[in-house]
Structure formats: structure tokens, C-alpha cells
Amino acid sequence: MLNKINDAKEKFLQNIEKVDSAKLLEELRIKFLSRNGIVSMLFEEFKSVPSQEKRAIGQGLNALRQELQAKYEALKTRIESKGKASAPEIDLTLPGRAPAQGTAHLITQTMNEIISIFKKIGFSVITGPEIESDRNNFGALNFPEDHPARDMQDTFFINRDFLLRTHTSPVQVRIMESQEPPVRAIMPGRVYRNEAINSRSYCMFHQIEGLFVDENVTFAELKGTLVHFAKEFYGNNVKYKFRPSYFPFTEPSAEMDITCFICGGKGCRVCKHSGWLEILGCGMVDPNVFTSVGYDPEEITGYAFGMGIERIAMLKHDIKDIRLLFENDVRFLKQF
Numbered sequence: 001m002l003n004k005i006n007d008a009k010e011k012f013l014q015n016i017e018k019v020d021s022a023k024l025l026e027e028l029r030i031k032f033l034s035r036n037g038i039v040s041m042l043f044e045e046f047k048s049v050p051s052q053e054k055r056a057i058g059q060g061l062n063a064l065r066q067e068l069q070a071k072y073e074a075l076k077t078r079i080e081s082k083g084k085a086s087a088p089e090i091d092l093t094l095p096g097r098a099p100a101q102g103t104a105h106l107i108t109q110t111m112n113e114i115i116s117i118f119k120k121i122g123f124s125v126i127t128g129p130e131i132e133s134d135r136n137n138f139g140a141l142n143f144p145e146d147h148p149a150r151d152m153q154d155t156f157f158i159n160r161d162f163l164l165r166t167h168t169s170p171v172q173v174r175i176m177e178s179q180e181p182p183v184r185a186i187m188p189g190r191v192y193r194n195e196a197i198n199s200r201s202y203c204m205f206h207q208i209e210g211l212f213v214d215e216n217v218t219f220a221e222l223k224g225t226l227v228h229f230a231k232e233f234y235g236n237n238v239k240y241k242f243r244p245s246y247f248p249f250t251e252p253s254a255e256m257d258i259t260c261f262i263c264g265g266k267g268c269r270v271c272k273h274s275g276w277l278e279i280l281g282c283g284m285v286d287p288n289v290f291t292s293v294g295y296d297p298e299e300i301t302g303y304a305f306g307m308g309i310e311r312i313a314m315l316k317h318d319i320k321d322i323r324l325l326f327e328n329d330v331r332f333l334k335q336f
């Protein structure tokens, strides 16, 4: 009888090894611990054990039942708690976490908007390098050597002959030197100036340059194109005026102002109470520029214009500090 008790224990231990589900656990219980299970059967047999052996066998049987019961309970708790951990804690009604989505930088957005307006009226988009020769940035654009006009743009020089371009106008020179007229292009890009950094100026910014060269291009066409741009970009009701100005590479030169879209022209802090905002520089290409690039100023004329992107974006969105556009704090950027 004692051997049978040991066998039952051995068998139980072998069986419980393989139990990893509630279903198998229940099968184990039925086989060993139920009313008709192996343990009960042994108790049944115990009744016919001779009385002098009863004590030892009874102890053995009780110990067997206790041990199997305890092992069964322990495994039962483990299996049940495992089920709990994975099932009820997944809340399928919880909204998912959307991956953070980036947007184009405000400067890129503004640039793309301007580019698309000019593309629709036949301008192609051409870019040039940010490291430029002194000759393309100044000389070929009719800034004479040692002329005070060079002081209009504080320059980062790399050496005597090369510099970080101070404007996108040198791309005009590159285009005209590489193709015959007619030319109709806009030139977006980053430019650099050695200026004190504050809320209004930064050491780099972006411009879009425009150039149209052909036979008999007139100032009226320049105005027509820029007025079209202003209406597309600022709205049909925008009022504008052209003021005479000076740039070495255009003659005559002008600056274009539009009515302040913050106050509608009444006068406010943004337009310094004038009711007007300057948005770009422009003019008819100076004959000296045509000569520098090998075009014949007797045969062709052209107009050019240039505008600063940061200024346009800042005015449009009432941004008071240009540095915000370069610090790239997402809390700022994601508003646009």
C-alpha cells in the first residue's frame, strides 16, 4: 500500500509538469483529487488495510492528499492570475496614440506659397550656391569696388574672393551667363549678413529673387506682375504703391508698399503708424549688369525684384521676434 501511495505521488508530479492551462489543470484534478480520483480510491482501499498497519498508512495517505492538494491550489492561483494580467487590462475603447506629425517650417510654407504664384505665370525656379564669389555677389551686379553701396549689406567674407552671399541676386548673374534671353525665373534661397542679432535681424534669412529678360520688357510689366503677386498673396483688396529707391543693379529702382493688412491702412504698431508696409525691392535691370554677363543692353531689357521671406511671414502671422524662426522650438513651429 505504501508503494501505491508513492507511485500516486510520482505520477502526480509527472502530470503536473505538463499542466499550463485551466483545462489541463481541471483534468489533473479529476484524475487525482476528485471523488472518483486516484486519492479517493486509495482511501477506499485503506478501509481494508489490517489494523496494525493503519496508523503508518493513514499518515502516508493524509500527507499525500495534503501535498497534492497544496500543489494543485498553487498552480491554480498561478494560472488564474496569468489570465487576469493579459485579459481585462487591455481597454479596447481607449483611443490610440497618434504618431506626432511634423509640418513644413513656416519659412518653407511661405516660400512655397510665393513660388506657386509665380510658377503659374510662367516663372521657372532656379537655385544657386550659398558660397558665392565677390564678383557674382557684387561686381557683376554693378557694385563698384570700394563703393559705399557695398556697405548696404554687411558681409561674411571667406577670403578676398569668396563670401556667403548677402542676397539671392547673384543667381541672376549665373542664369544670364548660362543661357540666352528670354529668361523668366524666380530664385529662392538662404542669404547671410554679418549683422547684430536682435528681434528684427538675424545673421541669415531667406529671399526670393525674380528676373524677366527679353526684348522690350517694360516697367509696366514689372508693375503688372508684382501687383498680380500682391493680390494673390495678400488678397484682392490690397492697395499698393511703388516708391522710387536705389539698388546698384537696377535703374530705375523702386520699393513696393502695400496697405498694412493688420490695421487696413489706418495706422498701427506694425506699420509704424504709416498705414503702409514695404514688401519688396525691384527695378529695371541696369545696362551695366547686362554688359557684365555678356548680354547686349541695346537689344534687350528686363526687370528684377527681390523680397525677404522672414519679413513677409512675420508680418502675416504677427511674429515679433525673427529668432523664433531659427530656434526651431516645436511649440512655436507647430502653430503653423
Ligand code: DAH
Pocket: 166, 167, 168, 169, 209, 210, 247, 250, 280, 281, 282, 283, 304, 305, 306, 307
Ligand atoms: N538684393 C536686394 C537686397 O537684398 C533686393 C532686391 C532689390 C533684389 C531690387 C532685386 C531688385 O532683384 O531688383 O536688398
